[in-house]
Amino acid sequence: MPSSLAIGDFSRATHLSVKTLRHYHRLGLLTPAEIDPDSSYRRYSAEQIPTAQVIRRFRDVDMPLDQIGAVLDAPDVDARNALIAEHLARLEEGLVQTQEAVASLRGLLQGPSPALPMEHRSEPALQTAAINETVSLDDLGPWFQGALGELAATLVAQGVTTTGPPGAVIADDFFAQERGALTIFVPSAGPVRAVGRVEARSLPAVELATIVHAGSHADVDRSYGALATYVSDRALGVDGPIRERYLVGPLDTADEGEWRTEIGWPIFQTGPVA
Amino acid sequence: MPSSLAIGDFSRATHLSVKTLRHYHRLGLLTPAEIDPDSSYRRYSAEQIPTAQVIRRFRDVDMPLDQIGAVLDAPDVDARNALIAEHLARLEEGLVQTQEAVASLRGLLQGPSPALPMEHRSEPALQTAAINETVSLDDLGPWFQGALGELAATLVAQGVTTTGPPGAVIADDFFAQERGALTIFVPSAGPVRAVGRVEARSLPAVELATIVHAGSHADVDRSYGALATYVSDRALGVDGPIRERYLVGPLDTADEGEWRTEIGWPIFQTGPVA
DNA sequence: TTGCTCCTCACGTCACGTGAGGTGGC
DNA sequence: TTGCTCCTCACGTCACGTGAGGTGGC
Numbered sequence: 186m187p188s189s190l191a192i193g194d195f196s197r198a199t200h201l202s203v204k205t206l207r208h209y210h211r212l213g214l215l216t217p218a219e220i221d222p223d224s225s226y227r228r229y230s231a232e233q234i235p236t237a238q239v240i241r242r243f244r245d246v247d248m249p250l251d252q253i254g255a256v257l258d259a260p261d262v263d264a265r266n267a268l269i270a271e272h273l274a275r276l277e278e279g280l281v282q283t284q285e286a287v288a289s290l291r292g293l294l295q296g297p298s299p300a301l302p303m304e305h306r307s308e309p310a311l312q313t314a315a316i317n318e319t320v321s322l323d324d325l326g327p328w329f330q331g332a333l334g335e336l337a338a339t340l341v342a343q344g345v346t347t348t349g350p351p352g353a354v355i356a357d358d359f360f361a362q363e364r365g366a367l368t369i370f371v372p373s374a375g376p377v378r379a380v381g382r383v384e385a386r387s388l389p390a391v392e393l394a395t396i397v398h399a400g401s402h403a404d405v406d407r408s409y410g411a412l413a414t415y416v417s418d419r420a421l422g423v424d425g426p427i428r429e430r431y432l433v434g435p436l437d438t439a440d441e442g443e444w445r446t447e448i449g450w451p452i453f454q455t456g457p458v459a
Numbered sequence: 460m461p462s463s464l465a466i467g468d469f470s471r472a473t474h475l476s477v478k479t480l481r482h483y484h485r486l487g488l489l490t491p492a493e494i495d496p497d498s499s500y501r502r503y504s505a506e507q508i509p510t511a512q513v514i515r516r517f518r519d520v521d522m523p524l525d526q527i528g529a530v531l532d533a534p535d536v537d538a539r540n541a542l543i544a545e546h547l548a549r550l551e552e553g554l555v556q557t558q559e560a561v562a563s564l565r566g567l568l569q570g571p572s573p574a575l576p577m578e579h580r581s582e583p584a585l586q587t588a589a590i591n592e593t594v595s596l597d598d599l600g601p602w603f604q605g606a607l608g609e610l611a612a613t614l615v616a617q618g619v620t621t622t623g624p625p626g627a628v629i630a631d632d633f634f635a636q637e638r639g640a641l642t643i644f645v646p647s648a649g650p651v652r653a654v655g656r657v658e659a660r661s662l663p664a665v666e667l668a669t670i671v672h673a674g675s676h677a678d679v680d681r682s683y684g685a686l687a688t689y690v691s692d693r694a695l696g697v698d699g700p701i702r703e704r705y706l707v708g709p710l711d712t713a714d715e716g717e718w719r720t721e722i723g724w725p726i727f728q729t730g731p732v733a
Numbered sequence: 734t735t736g737c738t739c740c741t742c743a744c745g746t747c748a749c750g751t752g753a754g755g756t757g758g759c
Numbered sequence: 760t761t762g763c764t765c766c767t768c769a770c771g772t773c774a775c776g777t778g779a780g781g782t783g784g785c
Binding site: 192193 | 767776785
């Protein structure tokens, strides 16, 4: 006769609340060993305690319940460990982001950002090697690194000379809906052959108001705000995607403090045509 | 004429999604400078950009929206900084807990816990100095530290001799609902005068199955599970609150690895009466 | 004029918690 | 037998996101 515990005792044994245990039962994550057909009373076996502990530990590190289910149902140890390692990596990244956000918060509260020089620039039409995809803000970091790396590698492999720093064209949707079309490009002296995600793409000429953002991209919205204020105060804005150029970026140094990002906001043509 | 931005432009300026901006408007957290009475179109002023940036930074560190509202509405800088410091302290604690949880997870996945010795013990009736309150699991850490400190200080101040390590009586509700009555006590040679939250309290004699948990309380559910399995397998359990005794605890050392916590689960009287 | 931007409203998500109203088990 | 434990069901919370259906502005 296997020993069985009422839900209250199982709650004491596992430090999971009764409400939580019922919730896990509803979802099929932790089904009681037995259920009385008359009273619907749940009965858990003592052998279920370790499973409950594992679930609790994963919840402690904010793993979603469906992923916990996947871990519990993993066909073998390798698959299980892969899922766990993946989540721990995400956690790690979250910690880093929180630390950056705290630093950035201190910066923001310590006073206004130093005035950054605004410029107007006529960006000529560009021949580029580019990767274009629809991306969610959530996936931006890894996607950006991957796309930039793939571009650089492809250009080297094809022996194509670059004629400027890499950049991006960011559809308005990306800001408004946190998901939209992004183009990462590198200006190229000659045409590239399409390989992988890389293809040749020509970008139209635009008039831009620009600002150069110094440091981590976690802070980039401060420069966006300064630029938007400048453009708005002068009623210069026109429709069109934002452009960024990575004057100093992840391809140049791992020290984010060294990064220099030019942000370009489309404006009326105000200067004389060259 | 102050410059104003449509919601889409304000989204680009602040890197907040349009949905999010509408949400903040609904809540009154960030009300557009102007709203067209006909079309209900929102218009933001450039001066609202810094406020939006501050909100974004606080959300990046998971501050709840109502607290962000409180920060923005703080009457003076001191009040504002106090709210911020409070949240950063909570964040810090969350990071520590996550790290503990990761360590604990590794431990759990590395195999079964070493078998811990189970004992049966007749706990005699005790005269104690005690603090009794209803506490939520969320508040447990600080509450526990505070209650233990207050007890120790009161006993010293009154010159009352303690006759054993401190302990706790934990109502079943506390596990089932993550909120319930907790009594923190120290056995005392003589009676204490009620001061602050401290009062004299006598505890009834009980029969207990016990286990000694080594290390941080973050892991204590493993020992609870082992004890529950033991009690359940032998059908020994009776109603009654769990007891804990802090053989080595926060009053003795800050090194959580050194802590020793005895957990006592009420059982039938099985041994001869002394 | 087209199509893009913006609007509201209702409902969904995630991981539970709350509370009403009622019944079973020791 | 009392009162405690357990049950279901519906709704709430938090911070938005999704999607339908429709309108305004350049």
